[in-house]
Amino acid sequence: MGHVGLILGIEMSRLARSCKDWHHLLEICALFGTLIADLDGVYDPSQYNDRLLLGLKGTMSAAELHLLKQRMSQGRISKAQRGALNFPVPTGYVRRASGEVVFDPDEQVQQVTRLVFRKFEELGTVHAVLRYLVEHQIDIGIRVRTGECKGDLEWHRPNRVSLQNTLKNPIYAGAYAYGRRQGVPAKEEPSRTRTKKMAMEDWHVMIRDQLPAYISWEQYQLNQAQLQANRRGAESVGAAQSGNGLLVGLLVCGKCGCRMSIHYQPQGHQYRCGRQATDYGGVSCQGISGKSLDQAVVSFALQALSPAAIELSLAALTQLEQERQDLNCHWQQRLERASYEANRAQRHYQLVEPENRLVARQLAQEWEANLRRHQQLQEEYKRFCQQQSNQVSEDEREAIRQLANRIPQLWDASTTTNTQRKEILRQILVRVILNVNENEFAHLMLEWVGGACSETQIQRPVAKLTQLSNYSQLCTRVHELVAQGCGAQEIAQQLNQAGFYPPKRRSTFNAQQIQSLVRNLGLHTTRNQRTKQELPLHEWWLTDLAQVLSMPTVTLYSWIRAGWVNARQQEHLPR
Known part of the structure; x- marks a missing residue:
């Protein structure tokens, strides 16, 4: 230094x-x-x-x-x-030398871009659109921005990120936007900045109807709302999945106002609200079996769909015809492009001098490759035409017209997926508010699209007799029948005739359930008294011994199997 x-x-x-x-x-x-x-x-x-x-x-x-x-x-x-600042335009657009933004001159690029928006409006999720494009071998046309090949058209396989960017870009709605991403201080290093996506109200510039549009501004806003709803979160419905719970994203807890989550178990799915327990350390608000709730809401939904069945069938017919026309147009454009590439390779080969064998061999190989590609596309197009015709047949038209009378059957059909069922419910329902009572009943309020509301009460499965709304009347009736000297089987018949029912969605009582209820109430039927008097000294019935020892009967059964307790089984009980 x-x-x-x-x-x-x-x-x-x-x-x-x-x-x-x-x-x-x-x-x-x-x-x-x-x-x-x-x-x-x-x-x-x-x-x-x-x-x-x-x-x-x-x-x-x-x-x-x-x-x-x-x-x-x-x-x-x-x-x-002023709308004069130039920036790179996305696929589907090109910028002229004068700075004007216009549609891509290639018709296939325009057709694929419009197809992406139509399929998202129909399917509702980016992943579903991606699967559709991949299944039908539809690529995305992209213009090269830099290098020697600047401006040339290249075809790339679609991916999720490019589709999301296309759906979120306001330029496709004809809007000129600047400042969608802005520099903000980085949290980990405040001295440096990073770019962040900003909300629409924070953009520097947003001028509507400034550029050529593929969709309307209203459709763009609907697409953004759908993308936001597909996100997983407490405030969004989320995208429809393939699970058995049909009300995921629609069911709202009537006590705290939060969306209820779903829990899958071997015996079935269940809806629960755990927001209070998760965020505040409290107890869960409520829960209910999913099967009974889904069945109740679906029955209301099918009733609501019946008046609109004809309109739905006509819409399905129009949609089927439009989809076939779009696919056929896409195949025609692919064939036209392949034919052009083959003819251009032929012209290049014919222009070369015959003595220049090095160049002639290379051009001949390119010509042959383009011819093979053209032939392959023709064969694939023939297979496509064999699988589905361009026009809807009369049988298909008649089958679609019959949809008006077959909506319940179509709902239960094996070809109808849970994802499709959920999409149907989300088209007609805004949310379902649930309030589970202390007994076997639950209160539902269905908010329909358009503002109408419906209220109903459903019966849910409960685990204990004490949770039944008529438990006190049931106990009173059992006391009366026991006092009259009726046996367990006779008591069960009397209760079934009187309209009483056991928990867990069972329809009728049986003798075993009555015996358990009588023991829990501290009562003994006449049959039990006679049976106890006939037992020898130092012998007990298994349930009585469990009460004396204050231990579960399951433990005594395990001791019997282990040989720790001497037991015998009485084949014929006294009547």
């Missing part, structure tokens, strides 16, 4: 991009006694006057740089506000 005595430069303060760098240089020079020289003179940073003068020069230089940067930024925004 100390090897440098003088630093020479022209306008030294302009070498630093910020005052921090400039003052750091002054500190180092003052520490080691290094002088600084420019066109105006020689300065010693260790001296007060020179240090003050150098500091002022650095401050003025930094202020000038900041002012220039601010002017350039404001000029860029001002130009964007």
Whole structure:
């Protein structure tokens, strides 16, 4: 250190991009006694006057740089506000030499772009659109932006990111937007900036009806709402999945107002609200068996669909015809492009001199490759035509017309997936509000699309007799029948005739359930009393012994199997 005595430069303060760098240089020079020289003179940073003068020069230089940067930024925004700032356009558009943005002159590129928006409006998710494009071998046309091949059209396999960018870009709705991504300080390193997607209200510029549009602005807003709803979260419905729970995303807890989650178990699915337990350490609000709830809501939905069945069948017919026309148009464009490539390769081969064998062989190979590609596409198109005709047949038309009378059968058909059932429910229902009572009943409020509401009460399976709404009347009736000397089987018949029912969605009582209920109530039927009197000394019925020892009957059964308890089974019980 100390090897440098003088630093020479022209306008030294302009070498630093910020005052921090400039003052750091002054500190180092003052520490080691290094002088600084420019066109105006020689300065010693260790001296007060020179240090003050150098500091002022650095401050003025930094202020000038900041002012220039601010002017350039404001000029860029001002130009964007006039719609005159040029930026790269996405697939489906090209920019002319004059700066005007127009549709891509290639018809196939336009057709594929419109197809993406139509299929998203129909299917509702990006992944479903991607599967459709891959299944039908539809590629995305992209113009090369840089290099020797700038402006050439290339076809790439579709992917999820490119489809999302297409659906989110407002240019397809004819809007000129600037500032969709802006620089913000990075959390991990505030001195650096990173780009972040901004909300629409925070964009610098947004001018509607400025550019050619593939979709309307209203359709663009619906697409953004659908993309937001497909996100997983408490405030969004989420995309329809293939699970058995049909009300996922629609069911709302009537106690806390949060969306209820689904839990799959071997015996079936269940809806639960665990927001209070998860966020606040409390207890879960409520839960209900999914099968009974789904059946109740589906019955209401099918009733609501009956008046609109004819309109649905006509819409299905129109959609089927439109899809076949789109696919056939896409195949025709692929064949036309392959034919053009083959003819162009033929012309190139015919223009070469016969003596130039090196070039002729290469062009011949390219010609043969394009011919094979054209022939392959023709064979694939023939298979496509064999699988489905271009026009809807009369049988298909008649089958679609019969949809009006077969909606329940179509709903239960094995060909109808859970994803399709969920999509149907989401088209007619906004949400379902659930309030589970302490008994076997639950209150439902269905909010339909359009503002109408329906309220109903459903019966849910409960685990215990004590949860039944008529438990007190049931106990009173059992007391009366036991006092009359009725046996378990006779009591069960009397209760079934009176309209009583057991828990767990069973329809009738049996003798075993009555015996368990009588024991829990501390009663004994006449049959049990007679049976106990006939037992020898030092013998107990298994249930009575379990009560005496205060242990579960399951434990006594395990002891019997292990040989720890002497037991016998009485084949014929006294009547």
